[in-house]
Amino acid sequence: MTSTSTPPGLARFNDLEEPAAFAALHEACASTAWAKRLLAARPYASAEDLYTASDAAMAELSAEDLAEAMAGHPPIGRPKPGDPTSAREQRGMAGASGELKAEMLELNLAYQEKFGHVFLICATGRTGEQMRDAVKERIGNTPEREREIVRSELGKINRIRLARLVEEDA
Template identity: 35%
Template sequence: MLNVDSAPPVPGLDAFNAQGAEEAEAGLLACCASRVFAREVAALRPYRDLDRLAEVAEAVVLGLDWSGVREALAAHPRIGEPPREGSPAAGSEPSGDRERPSGKHSGRPPERHPAREAAWSRGEQAGVDTAGREVLDRLAEGNRAYERRFGHVYLICATGLSAGEMLARLTERLGNDEDTERDVVRTELAKITRLRLAKLLGAAP
């Protein structure tokens, strides 16, 4: 009998569960470029379904200390600007070809895939593609004002948002105090991470 409560199968979940630690962490870094996040989420495999993986990932993101959040933010382009395809997250370095024994970790930083991250960022920010010059200029000005105020890039889960909506939320968030804004940033990072996990495992286009 079919279990109607079971989650639909996710194409890449079994492979993700079976990967060596470094390979799994490399994929996770494309979803959230914090090494602590990647290490903790990879270490808790296997996951029974995507929902459980997403729940764990969200909890880890929300529990990151601020240095971990800043590391993740460094991989995100400014809203309205092209992704930086060649820029690794802070502290990561090329690792080259190597054996990846299943379930073991060599101690080297996992290899990231910035081209994949850049492609995802372009898709997530598709709302700026049709924006007029005035809105783009105001976004650029808002980005600068935000970075002066908070010291890091303006992060928003941009999927499905127009450039005008991104700008309106940026303007609203400029009124936050630092603690409030850090909570908002963690929440937005968790949303982005959840969407990217589905892409990583082939459960989303």
């Protein structure tokens, strides 16, 4: 049981049956290893403890685990149809011009050709132009450097998604 000082959303998460908690975590991040590490550390006394555990689990992910996590993310400029999380996170591209959307598609394809996965960035709060500039800058990275940037960006996305999970009203 969780203490009464635990925020209600976090208490609800701590009290979920394991399959439901796993599903909630898997929705936040498609990495099975990440979700299992977070499950194993429940209950969390504070949201910050959950975020710290998320960061630690992200740091430990193998290349295969990272690939699994990235597979859960659609390309920038093409949110998953019917997925409000994807649409909300990529809001900066929603009002982009057709020219910018076409440029992002081209850049996404070039990035994917070079690195073998979608361009991943914590898009929350970024404009379409900022995302375009980021892919232009990052496409020059080595695969090793880019993998670490992707790990960092995934960590930011996971924190935002976990915050939404534990701050939700019942």
